[in-house]
Amino acid sequence: MRRAGPARPKGFGQRVNKRRLVALIVGTLSSVLFLALAFRNIDYAKWSAALGEMSPWPWAPLAVLSYVAGHFLRGFRCRKLLSNDAYLSVPRATSVVVLGYAANNVLPARLGELVRAGMLSKEAGVPALQALSVTLLERILDGLALLLLLLLAALRLPRAPLFDATLGVGASVFGLASGAVLLAVLAPRAITSLASRTAQLFGARVHDRVVRAVTELVMGVSYLRTTGAALGALALSVGIWVLEGGMFLLLLPAFGLAPDPFVAAAALCVTNLGILAPSTPGFIGTFHFFCMTTLVTLGVSEAVALSYATVVHLSFFVPVTLWGVAIATTYGISLTGLAAQAARAEPWSDREERAPVASIKPTRATRRPPSSELALLCAALIPIDDAPEASREEVLADVTRFVESELADLPGHLPWLMALGLAGFRGLTALRFLRPLQRVPADRLRPWVEAFAYGKVPPVRQFFRALRSVALIAFYEHEVLRRELRGATPARSLVRDRGERALAEA
C-alpha cells in the first residue's frame, strides 16, 4: 500500500527525470566523442608546454572582463525585449541571464535555458511560456549575430570548408527559426486563430490550453513589431557577441598568437554554433573541439590550439558559474531549486486551470514626444500660421500625435506601407535638398510636400491623402482653432451649453 506523501507536480518525478536522464546520457556520449576527437592527435607534452608558456597577465583578466561586460549587455537586451509587458532593471535582468548561463554549466541538456525562462517569469511577472519565448528569441538573435560575424570573418580569412559548413548549417537552423519568429511578429492574430481552429477538434480543455500557450509564445516576440525595435535588438546582439569575441581576441596574445579580430570572430562563432550539439553540462568536449579545429584550420598547431581552447573554456566557464552561484545564493536557490525552476517553464500541461483562457499584460505606455519628422510633414500640410502664434506649438504637437495614432491604427499591412512610403519620401527629400528632412527650411519644405500631396500622380496623392485628411481634421477641429474660427465662443462650450439646457428641460 502506497503511503500518502507531500503533493508533487503531476508526473514531475517520473516523466521529467526520464527525459533528463536520456538527455544526460546523449550529452555525455557526445562530449566524450568530441573530447576524443580533440585529443586524438595531441602530443600531451606539447600541450602542457603550451599551457605552461601561456602569459596570462594582462590578457586573461581583460578577457574575463570583456565576457562579463557582454553579460550586462545581455541583461539590457533582455530588459528591452520584455519592455512592452514588464519592467525589469538591468542588474536584475543580468542576474537572470547569468543564472541561466551558470545553470547550463552545471545542468545537462541546456536546462539553463529553462531555468532562465523560469526565473524571468518569476522576476518579471510574465507567464512562463512568454518568458520561454523571450529566451528562445534571445537565442535566435544570438544565432543571427553569430552568423553575421562569421560571415564577416569568412570574407576576410582564407576560405575553409569548416566555415562554409558552419554557415550553411547555421543559416538553415536560424533561418527557419527566424522565419517562424517573423511570422509570429507579423501575423500574431493569424497564428492564434489557426491554433484555435485546429485545437477546437480536441475539446474545450485542450483548445484553451493551446490558445493560451500560443498567445503567450506570440507575446514573447511582440517587442519586435516595429522595424526600429527589431534592428535595435539585432544590433544589441551583435554588440553582445563582439564583447564575447573580445574574450577570444584578448586570449590570442597570451599564447603568442597575433591578435587578429577575424580569427577571434571565427573561433567565437564556430565554437558557439558548435556547442549547439548535445554535450555534458558546461559544453566540455564540444567547446574544445570546435575552438581548436577553427584555429588549426587557420594554421595554428594542434597543441597550441587545444591549450588556447582549454583556457578560453575556463574563462567562459569559471567566472559565470561562480557569478551564477553567488546569485543563486542571494536568491536562496539550490541545485534542486534550479531544476524546479526549469520545471516551471515546462509546457503548460502541469499548470492549474484559470478562468481566463490567457491573460495579457498591459503594454507599457510609452509617452513619447511626437515624431519630429511627422511634425514637419504635418506643419507643411496644415496652415499652421492660421493658429494664434502663442498656441502654434501646442496645436502642432496635438495634430502630430493624432496623425501618429491614426496611422498606427491602420489595419493589416497598411502601417508598414505607410512607414515605407514615408521612408521613401525622406530619401527623396534628402536627394533633392542634399540634407535630411529635419534640416530643410519650412518655406522650402512646404511646396515640396504639397507637390506630392496635391500633385498629379494618383498613388502618391492617395498616399498623402490619408495624412493630410487626418492632419486637417485634427487642425481645424482643435479647440484653439475652433475658438479662433468662431470668435469668442468655444465650440465645446456651445455644444455643452445646449446639451445642458436640453438635459435640464428634460
Add this chain to the structure above:
Amino acid sequence: MPKRDAEVLVIGSGAGGSVTALELARAGLDVIVLEEGREHALTDYGAPAPRAMRALYRRGGMTPILGRTPIGYVEGCCVGGSTEINSGFWHRAPREVLLRWKTQYGLADASEEELAPHFDWAEEALGVGTSDRPWPRSTELFARGVERMGWSYQEVPRAAPGCQSTNACAQGCPTGAKSGMSRSVLPQARAAGARVIAGVRVLQLLTRGKRCTGVIARRTNPDGSSELLRFEAEHVFVCAGPTETPSLLRRSGIRRRVGNTLRVHPYLKVAARFDENVDAHAHVLPLLQVKEFWPELSLGGAFCTPGQLAMTLAENWRENRDEMRHHRQLAHYYVGVRGSGRGWVRPAFFGADSTLIGYRLSEQDVIHLSAGLARLAALLLAAGAKAVHPSVAGLPSIETDSAAARWLTEPLPKTGLGLVTVHAFSSCPMGEDESECAADSFGRLYGYENLRINDASMLCDSPGVNPQGTIMALARRNAQAFASAPR
C-alpha cells in the same frame, strides 16, 4: 446538458445587435451581448472630433476602403455602434428594393406589408419624425435650390426627437436627443434581462460540426491588460456590422459566400460658398434629400464642421485653402449613389487583429456620380452659391451652370475622386438562393444549426437609402422568428 454562459450570445450592440437582444430577452431567453467598444455616459459625447473619433469610432476613425478609387469609411465602435455617430436619418426599405431582393436572392417573407409592423415598432421606439424647429439656413438654401430647379424634396425623418441642433451627431449627441441604441433600445433590453458586456472583442467563433459552441473573446481592462475569455452558448447571433461580421466569420473558418459581396453607398461631397453667412457648422446638417433621381442617386446635406469642410476642400487645397477664411459662408452637401460595384472584406493576415476592406467602384457608379455632381452643382448655384468645390482632385470650382452641365455627359476622373461612405452592407447576403447567399431568409448561416447573422451584413444588396431602419426591421423580424420557433 453542458454548462453554458447564456442561451444566446449576441455579438455587437448596434442597430442589429440591440434589437436582437431586446426581442430575445423579451421572449424569456438568457442573453449576453458582447460589445467591443466602451460604454459612454452622455457627458462624454459631443467632444471635439479628434477625441470623439478616438473614443467612438473603429480604429480611431480612419478605415480606408482599398481600391483604385479608395473610399474613406467610418463606423462606430462603442455601445450602440454606428447609431451613436450617425445622423439619425430614417427610411423604410423601398418596395422596389424588397421586390428585387425577393426575386434576385429569394428573400422570403420580407414584403413591404410583412415588414411594416417592424418598421412601425422601430419608429415608435426611436421617436422617428420630422423636425419641429425652424430649418437651419443650409437647409433653407438647399430647399430654395431644389424649388428653382423644379424638383421635389422631402424632409427626411430622423430618429432624433427633440434635436437641439448642436451639430454634434458625429461626435455622439451630447443632449441625448438622438435615439442611438444606447439611449433607446439597449436600456429596454437590459430591463428585459439582457446582459451587456462592453470592452469585449470577439476574436473567434468556436465551431464543432454544424454547431457554434461559443466564442473566444478578448476583454480589455482599464489598465490596458487584457484577458482571453471563453463564452459558451446554445445560439450565437453575429451582429458585429458589415465589415466585422464577415471578418469574424472568415477568421473562424466560415467562408462560404462570406465577405465577397460588400456593397456601399459612395458619397461625393461638395463645399458650396454663398455670399451670406450660412453658419452651417453651428446647426444640424441639412435635413432635405432629393429623391428625384432615386434609386441611382440622391442629393442631400452633409455634416459640416471646419474639419470636414477642410477635408472636402483638400482635394484641391492649394487653390481652395483661402476658402476656409470664409467658412461661415460655406455649407456641405453630397451626391450619393446606390453603388453597383462590389467589394470584399477579409481579416488582415499581418499585424494585430484587424480587417481589410476593398471595393471596386463601377463605371456606372462614376457616371452616376458625375451626373449627380452636375445636378447638385446646378441646384446650389440656383440657390445662390457663388462657387461649388467638389471633392475631386484636379477639378476646378464650379461657378457657372455650363461648368456644372459638363458632367452630365462627361465622366469624372476616377482616380481623382475623393469619396467617403458611412453606409456599408451586404457582405453576407441572406436569402433562399444558396448560390448567392451566406444565410437563409432569417439570417441562419448555411451549414450551421445555431449560428446566425443579424445586422447590415445580411442585407441582400444596396438599399439606396439610409439603412438603419431596414436593419432594425429585419433584425426584429429574424429575432422574433427565432424566438417563436421550436428549439
